[in-house]
Amino acid sequence: MTDTAVQTAAAGKPGFFTTSTLQKAVAFVVLIALLAFFSLFAPNFATGSNMVGIMQATAVNGVLGVAVTFVIISGGIDLSVGTMMTLTAVMAGIILTNLGMPLPLGILGAIASGALMGAISGTTIAKLKIPPFIATLGMMQIARGLALVFSGAKPIYFNDTPNYGLLSPESSITRLIPGIEIPNGVMIMFIVAIIASIVLNRTIIGRMIFALGSNEEAARLSGINVDRWKILTYAICGGICGIAGLIVSSRLNSAQPALGLGYELDAIAAAVIGGTSLAGGRGTVIGTIIGAFIMSVLTNGLRVMGVLEEWKIVVTGVIIIVAVFIDIVLRKKA
Amino acid sequence: MTDQSSDPFVIEMRGVEKSFPGVRALQGVRFDLRPGEVHALMGENGAGKSTLMKILTGVYQPDGGEIRVDGQPVSLPSPQAAQSLGISIIHQELFLMNHLSAAQNIFIGREPRKGLGIFVDEARLKRDAAAIFRRMRVDIDPAAEVGQMMVARQQLVEIAKALSYNARVLVMDEPTSALNETEVEHLFGVIDDLKRNGVGIVYITHRMDEVKRIADRVTVMRDGQYIDTLPAAETPMSTIIQLMVGRELADQHRATGQGTAHEVLRVEGLNRGPTIRNVSFRLNKGEILGFAGLMGAGRTEVARAIFGADPLDSGAIHIHGTERKIATPADAVAAGIAYLSEDRKHFGLVTGMSVRDNVTMASWRRFVSRALFMRDDALGQVAQDYVRKLKVKTPHIHQETRLLSGGNQQKVVIAKWLLRDCDILIFDEPTRGIDVGAKAEIYRLLEDLAEQGKAIIVISSELPEVLRLSHRIAVMCEGRITGELDGRTATQEDIMTLATRRASAAA
Numbered sequence: 001m002t003d004t005a006v007q008t009a010a011a012g013k014p015g016f017f018t019t020s021t022l023q024k025a026v027a028f029v030v031l032i033a034l035l036a037f038f039s040l041f042a043p044n045f046a047t048g049s050n051m052v053g054i055m056q057a058t059a060v061n062g063v064l065g066v067a068v069t070f071v072i073i074s075g076g077i078d079l080s081v082g083t084m085m086t087l088t089a090v091m092a093g094i095i096l097t098n099l100g101m102p103l104p105l106g107i108l109g110a111i112a113s114g115a116l117m118g119a120i121s122g123t124t125i126a127k128l129k130i131p132p133f134i135a136t137l138g139m140m141q142i143a144r145g146l147a148l149v150f151s152g153a154k155p156i157y158f159n160d161t162p163n164y165g166l167l168s169p170e171s172s173i174t175r176l177i178p179g180i181e182i183p184n185g186v187m188i189m190f191i192v193a194i195i196a197s198i199v200l201n202r203t204i205i206g207r208m209i210f211a212l213g214s215n216e217e218a219a220r221l222s223g224i225n226v227d228r229w230k231i232l233t234y235a236i237c238g239g240i241c242g243i244a245g246l247i248v249s250s251r252l253n254s255a256q257p258a259l260g261l262g263y264e265l266d267a268i269a270a271a272v273i274g275g276t277s278l279a280g281g282r283g284t285v286i287g288t289i290i291g292a293f294i295m296s297v298l299t300n301g302l303r304v305m306g307v308l309e310e311w312k313i314v315v316t317g318v319i320i321i322v323a324v325f326i327d328i329v330l331r332k333k334a
Numbered sequence: 335m336t337d338q339s340s341d342p343f344v345i346e347m348r349g350v351e352k353s354f355p356g357v358r359a360l361q362g363v364r365f366d367l368r369p370g371e372v373h374a375l376m377g378e379n380g381a382g383k384s385t386l387m388k389i390l391t392g393v394y395q396p397d398g399g400e401i402r403v404d405g406q407p408v409s410l411p412s413p414q415a416a417q418s419l420g421i422s423i424i425h426q427e428l429f430l431m432n433h434l435s436a437a438q439n440i441f442i443g444r445e446p447r448k449g450l451g452i453f454v455d456e457a458r459l460k461r462d463a464a465a466i467f468r469r470m471r472v473d474i475d476p477a478a479e480v481g482q483m484m485v486a487r488q489q490l491v492e493i494a495k496a497l498s499y500n501a502r503v504l505v506m507d508e509p510t511s512a513l514n515e516t517e518v519e520h521l522f523g524v525i526d527d528l529k530r531n532g533v534g535i536v537y538i539t540h541r542m543d544e545v546k547r548i549a550d551r552v553t554v555m556r557d558g559q560y561i562d563t564l565p566a567a568e569t570p571m572s573t574i575i576q577l578m579v580g581r582e583l584a585d586q587h588r589a590t591g592q593g594t595a596h597e598v599l600r601v602e603g604l605n606r607g608p609t610i611r612n613v614s615f616r617l618n619k620g621e622i623l624g625f626a627g628l629m630g631a632g633r634t635e636v637a638r639a640i641f642g643a644d645p646l647d648s649g650a651i652h653i654h655g656t657e658r659k660i661a662t663p664a665d666a667v668a669a670g671i672a673y674l675s676e677d678r679k680h681f682g683l684v685t686g687m688s689v690r691d692n693v694t695m696a697s698w699r700r701f702v703s704r705a706l707f708m709r710d711d712a713l714g715q716v717a718q719d720y721v722r723k724l725k726v727k728t729p730h731i732h733q734e735t736r737l738l739s740g741g742n743q744q745k746v747v748i749a750k751w752l753l754r755d756c757d758i759l760i761f762d763e764p765t766r767g768i769d770v771g772a773k774a775e776i777y778r779l780l781e782d783l784a785e786q787g788k789a790i791i792v793i794s795s796e797l798p799e800v801l802r803l804s805h806r807i808a809v810m811c812e813g814r815i816t817g818e819l820d821g822r823t824a825t826q827e828d829i830m831t832l833a834t835r836r837a838s839a840a841a
Contacts, residue, residue, distance in 0.1 A: 214684040215685070
């Protein structure tokens with residue numbers, strides 16, 4: 001009897017219908033259903049240019065969603081992703097416009113400053129034992145304040161760096177699918193998502209993040225240096241916020257220091273709609289990207305249908321609650 | 335006494351049955367209680383005392399049997415139903431709201447109202463609470479915040495709360511476990527008062543001296559069965575202990591090995607608050623050292639301290655003859671110490687992760703390529719190896735560990751530490767939640783590991799298990815090691831005697 005058990009163990013592969021694939025499938029089905037619904041009932045919805053518009057609107061939220069997905073899977077939360085994004089954009093502005101340095105340094109500076117802020121959040125959480133909600137609530141204000149201080153509360157324009165606009169969701173140098181232009185900002189989002197997905201699923205970093213989120217105490221008692229991995233997780237999140245900062249400031253051709261509040265809630269919503277569990281230990285990058293698309297399709301579709309802008313906010317709220325309810329139901333069944 | 339025994343029973347439980355999936359927790363158990371009597375309920379951990387009391391207080395529903403209150407058959411579908419019949423329980427862990435006052439806690443949900451029933455009548459609330467405290471003859475300010483009180487006073491608040499429901503039957507589950515000598519005496523005073531007022535008390539305890547001191551009768555349970563009811567005063571302690579342990583040892587397998595003389599671990603003068611007091615012992619290569627004692631004796635605390643999971647006040651840990659500083663579990667693992675918690679789901683396994691990831695978790699860093707990628711093929715291979723070696727029954731190594739049985743989960747945790755090359759293995763209740771067949775397999779596995787030269791500590795509350803496995807047995811009581819026994823000759827009675835030897839009694 002044990003022999004057969006061992007044999008099947010050798011042959012076994014991970015089951016396809018695990019909860020997370022199921023959840024992803026649910027989110028995906030919802031996205032398709034929304035696309036179908038709006039295509040039928042909103043006359044100008046299913047046009048190429050509108051689709052491009054949806055993708056453009058998704059880029060920033062998608063990248064921020066990926067950032068916060070890392071933290072949420074590890075069992076934490078990061079409320080500072082929106083204002084960290086702003087601060088990194090300001091840093092890019094200072095480096096490129098005020099200091100006149102070359103573009104690569106600006107990109108590096110934005111990502112590095114985000115990673116640093118994230119590492120600081122992570123350190124206060126891991127070492128000082130401040131709850132993530134509080135630590136990142138504080139960081140949200142710190143980053144917001146610093147962005148205003150560093151920029152003198154005025155926008156920093158990128159007029160001296162003509163290539164900066166290439167990072168934005170409006171510009172496009174590729175035509176992958178005939179008739180549909182994939183904007184650069186969206187390309188960047190997909191690249192970030194693919195790399196993030198690989199990091200989460202294939203590297204030791206991802207394995208540790210899932211272990212932390214599933215059972216931090218068991219990880220600690222397995223001799224794992226929990227603090228170090230936690231700090232790294234928040235640093236990665238901050239670094240990705242830097243990428244979002246580049247995209248958003250490229251689109252506006254300026255770093256807008258007053259921007260950023262509220263973005264964190266959309267990012268968290270995208271992750272949650274995409275099946276990432278706020279309890280930690282479960283979630284996928286693909287799910288988050290789908291979640292971000294669901295939110296922009298809703299916004300866009302309702303606008304095209306002529307529904308009042310305010311209703312879109314209401315519907316988004318409903319979607320978040322429904323998504324989490326589905327999550328709970330699925331988890332009970334599993 | 336003679337007067338009392340003719341009294342009618344306030345509680346009669348007859349033929350009570352209760353099963354949980356895979357376990358018959360209670361079989362035909364009887365228990366009764368007279369007004370104004372203290373009836374001690376004794377038995378080893380897992381004998382069924384708590385289950386029986388949960389049935390009496392409406393938490394569990396019995397599968398069979400009869401419960402009578404004042405001679406009338408009753409059903410107790412909920413704790414509220416039991417409470418309305420005057421049956422209350424004081425749990426070992428108190429259920430009070432720390433930020434509320436004593437009076438607010440006592441009348442929570444039943445606050446006296448005023449002003450059209452909108453406002454709480456705070457004055458009356460305090461007056462009523464004060465009246466109860468006066469009746470109990472204790473000096474507690476009804477307005478004092480419960481969280482600021484000592485445990486002993488919190489317990490009195492719980493008792494006051496029970497009395498406010500006009501309790502005629504009070505179940506006390508190890509009420510003295512967190513109290514010091516004076517507090518215990520004070521509590522006994524309160525109990526004497528309650529008795530005089532006709533309250534019947536079911537007193538769950540492990541402590542012989544307390545039974546002698548306050549109980550009128552003792553009922554002993556073992557393995558979910560009723561054993562006997564005896565007058566507390568006339569029955570010698572040794573008789574009660576014998577009834578509690580009961581099983582015949584003759585046909586039971588005993589440890590035969592001895593380990594080597596090569597010292598692997600030496601612990602000296604460990605202290606941590608009141609839970610670990612001056613604990614010293616040594617452990618040799620190939621040896622199984624059993625840690626016996628009652629719940630709360632400090633065995634788990636010692637294990638966690640050695641493993642660096644909780645900080646120590648003082649003490650030294652020597653491994654292979656050199657002192658090692660162990661501040662975190664990471665230090666302990668680096669020193670070759672593994673701790674296998676009784677609570678596998680919380681502290682041992684990441685239940686949402688696969689068998690492969692759990693087996694390899696403590697060793698992940700050995701399976702990382704230069705670019706930080708996990709070498710999943712290699713991980714799968716070693717996990718597969720251990721699944722085969724330890725005969726883990728799982729459909730495949732990608733199965734989530736929460737879907738495995740208790741015995742197989744335990745094997746996964748063992749595999750994790752074997753892969754990590756730990757040579758000191760501390761098992762905390764290695765067979766808790768594991769069915770009988772799998773138990774024997776785990777025992778053989780532990781013996782094999784010892785034979786292969788691992789040094790093993792087994793913490794167990796099941797005496798037959800301690801005797802079955804241990805080459806040597808350290809017995810703890812209230813944070814101290816009260817004695818060490820040779821595993822080949824020790825008896826359950828020897829262990830129980832040491833396990834109930836309180837510091838004050840020994841002095």
